[in-house]
Amino acid sequence: MATSVVMPALEMAQETGTVVSWLKQEGDPVAKGEPLLEIETDKATVEVEANADGVLAGVTAGEGAEVPVGQTIAWIVAPGEEPPAEEAAMATGRAMSTAPAEAASSPEPAAPRPATASRRGKISPKARRLAAEHGVDLDDVQGTGPDGAITGDDVLAAARSAGEATASAPPPSAVARLMAERTTESWTRAPHFFLVREVDAGALDAHREALKPAIQNRHGVKLTHTDLLVALAARVLARHPKMNASWEGQGIRANESINVGVAMAVEDGVVAAVVPDADTAGLGDVAVRRRDMAERARAGRLLPSDVAGGTFTISNLGMYGIDAFTAIIVPPQAGILAVGKIADRVVPVDGRPGVRPMMTVTLSSDHRVVDGAQAAAFLNDLAEAIGDPGAHGLATND
Amino acid sequence: MSMPETETAVRQLTLGDAIREALAEEMRRDPRVLILGEDIAEAGTVFKVLTGLVDEFGPDRVLDTPISEPGFTGIAVGAAMTGLRPVVDIMFGDFIGLTMDQMVNQAAKIHYMSGGKWKVPMVMRTTMGATRRSAAQHSQSLHAWFCHVPGLKVVLPSTPHDAKGLMKSAIRDENPVAFFEDKMMYKLKGPVPEDDYTIPLGAADVKREGEDITIVATSSMVQVALGAAARLADGGISAEVVDPRTLWPLDETTILESVRKTSRAIVMDEGYGRYGVMAEIASVIAEQAFFDLEAPVKRIGAMHVPIPFSPPLEDATVPTEQTVCEAAEAMCG
Structure with missing residues (x-):
């Protein structure tokens, strides 16, 4: 019996999904639970598993197709079985299952399809590549090369005359599109203000060195400065609920849990992967969670749930050698902490010049939710916590 | 007010003189460099390229040999292995068949087979090129034969300037180098700096910039390609x-890089097209730039026949500017 494969809904508000790639081809045997295809929502790329044993057939959504949630995009059938006909008829003219029958019953061998292929003359390899890149149908291109061959210039001219100013740029991925929308929304709607603090990271360094072996042993991960900052910021946020609140259209909404997002670079943008309940999570758990998400982010395998529900975000560009920077708030959050690199600087130590590992942190805040004094109080407490992590709930036996 | 142009005129030398200058400079610089071959001392070679060298360096370093290419090429391989830097003169490239065992089985292999303990820093100078009315056994361009063998470097200068710099690099190279000179270019004049300059082996040169089609050409075919390019520009x-x-x-x-820019390529060489230098370069282009091509890569080389003695027939076997222009016009459409 044929089982339909439908575009799944991975999150509440999702209306459509895009097929990134089919991991199985039509005619391939598939086993229930095997990865079948990759789809992309506006938040993440996920693999969809086969929901039955059988043979993949009747694929109606090709790679790149954007399909409403719930629509049938393929069938899993028994070997030799045809996918249900009415679904095949809805496909974009492929009608694979009916073609052989037609050919058998039709007395004349004439091709049922218009002879577009034979109308075409020569097409250069460059023209074929450019046509694929620009989405130009070669049937619509007039060749001007030797013997009427279609050249790359002909394809580019066709792409231009198609009136698509953006024809030369491939459509952005969901991540890139979302990043563009969210940052524009935040930067234009949320009144940002910025507070800068230079902190001595000596104690943070020492704390990390002290905890590293135990966490490596118990959790199998390398503790990073970011992990410590996530845990510290969450614990300080518990005492500053306004900094952990959100602007919701007409007013401020307090958030019950403290979920700290960590900005992570992915292939064509940035996402904030969330450590939930970071104020109560142990350091080891924070480190494990962050590393797991970082690895999946690199592989393009973050789940929608990984990037949902953040209440505050930390962006650390220290590893890129950045001294200090300002970050754009992730809406609807109230704040984001931009962390620069730890560098040896000459600073006054007990009234004399001394060399200390210094770090500049910059807090971006949404003035609709917090005012300068409230944000300053939070940043001040955070600076103190960074100066003495042991006294702020990050015990070495964590 | 107009000022006379301060012309820092670079000397004009023929390609033959540029090669002689390179050899003489290297022999002055390094006492291990010597030349050996047939009729090279008093005669200065049949092409007069080495005229005068024996007077400066003496018959021990400009060494006339018996007519035995296998013998003196083998001597050169041994001399190179034991510390000298010999330059072997093979009068006509057609004779390299006689030296094949020395070059292919000895010179090219010894560094590898000794685990790097031995090296063979020698240069084989020889000639190529037709239209000198020298018939089938003295007119061939057989450089592709050496290109096929790992362990040998193969150099084909196209201008006097390049000939000097490449010859100096070839002599200083730690590996056996085959250096092919087109005998029809010995009288070609061009600017040659007096400086001690070298041109690295493995660095191509864009002899003329253009947008619509790339002509990859070697040796005297570079001159033909430049002539064709001037006509095509019209x-x-x-x-x-x-x-x-x-x-x-x-x-x-x-x-x-050039082919990706122009999207069309002609490959020219005076050797035979079949299984030759052009075939190799054409496949490099096809393998790595296929999706940048507007047209199939075109090879233009010697006609696949023994070089005729009859002058009109001989001329017909060699690519000309006309050949190149017709091919380029057909490809550009």
Whole structure:
């Protein structure tokens, strides 16, 4: 019996999904639970598993197709079985299952399809590549090369005359599109203000060195400065609920849990992967969670749930050698902490010049939710916590 | 007010004189360099390229040998292995068949088979090129034979300037190098600096920039390609001429950059097209720049026949500017 494969809904508000790639081809045997295809929502790329044993057939959504949630995009059938006909008829003219029958019953061998292929003359390899890149149908291109061959210039001219100013740029991925929308929304709607603090990271360094072996042993991960900052910021946020609140259209909404997002670079943008309940999570758990998400982010395998529900975000560009920077708030959050690199600087130590590992942190805040004094109080407490992590709930036996 | 141009005129030398200058400078610089071959001392070679060298360096370093290419090539391999830097003169490239065991089985292999303990820093100078009315046994361009063998470097200069710099690099190279001079270019004049300059082996040179089609050409075919490019420009086709200068090592990067820019390629060489230098360069382009091509790569080389003695027939076997222009016009459409 044929089982339909439908575009799944991975999150509440999702209306459509895009097929990134089919991991199985039509005619391939598939086993229930095997990865079948990759789809992309506006938040993440996920693999969809086969929901039955059988043979993949009747694929109606090709790679790149954007399909409403719930629509049938393929069938899993028994070997030799045809996918249900009415679904095949809805496909974009492929009608694979009916073609052989037609050919058998039709007395004349004439091709049922218009002879577009034979109308075409020569097409250069460059023209074929450019046509694929620009989405130009070669049937619509007039060749001007030797013997009427279609050249790359002909394809580019066709792409231009198609009136698509953006024809030369491939459509952005969901991540890139979302990043563009969210940052524009935040930067234009949320009144940002910025507070800068230079902190001595000596104690943070020492704390990390002290905890590293135990966490490596118990959790199998390398503790990073970011992990410590996530845990510290969450614990300080518990005492500053306004900094952990959100602007919701007409007013401020307090958030019950403290979920700290960590900005992570992915292939064509940035996402904030969330450590939930970071104020109560142990350091080891924070480190494990962050590393797991970082690895999946690199592989393009973050789940929608990984990037949902953040209440505050930390962006650390220290590893890129950045001294200090300002970050754009992730809406609807109230704040984001931009962390620069730890560098040896000459600073006054007990009234004399001394060399200390210094770090500049910059807090971006949404003035609709917090005012300068409230944000300053939070940043001040955070600076103190960074100066003495042991006294702020990050015990070495964590 | 107009000022007379301060012309820092670079000397004009013939290609033959440029090669002689390179050899003389290297012999003065390094006492281990010597030349051996047939009729090279008093006669200064049949092409008069080495005239005068024996007077400066004496018969011990400019050594006339018996007519035995296998013998003196073998001597040179041994001399190179034991510390000298010999330059072997093989009068006609047609004779390299006689030296094949020394070059292919000895010179090219010894560094490898000794685990790097031995090296063979020698240069074989020889000639190529037709239209000298020398018939089938003295007119061939057989450089592709050496290109096929790992362990040998192969150099084909196209101008006096390149000939001097490449010859000096070839002599200083720690590996056996085959250096092919087109005998029809010995009288070609061009600017040659007096400085002690070298041109690295493995660096192509864009001899003329263009937008519409790339002509990859070697040795005297570079001159033909430049002539064709000038004519094509009159007809509105902008041709780029790329001279690999060394066939091994081959500067694929420069060739591919040019082809990716122009999307069309002609490959020219005076050797035979079948299984030859052009075939190799054409496949480099096809393998790595296929999706940048507007047209199939075109090979233009010697006609696949023994070189005829009859002058009109001989001329017909060699590519001309006309051949190149017709091919380029057909490809650009």
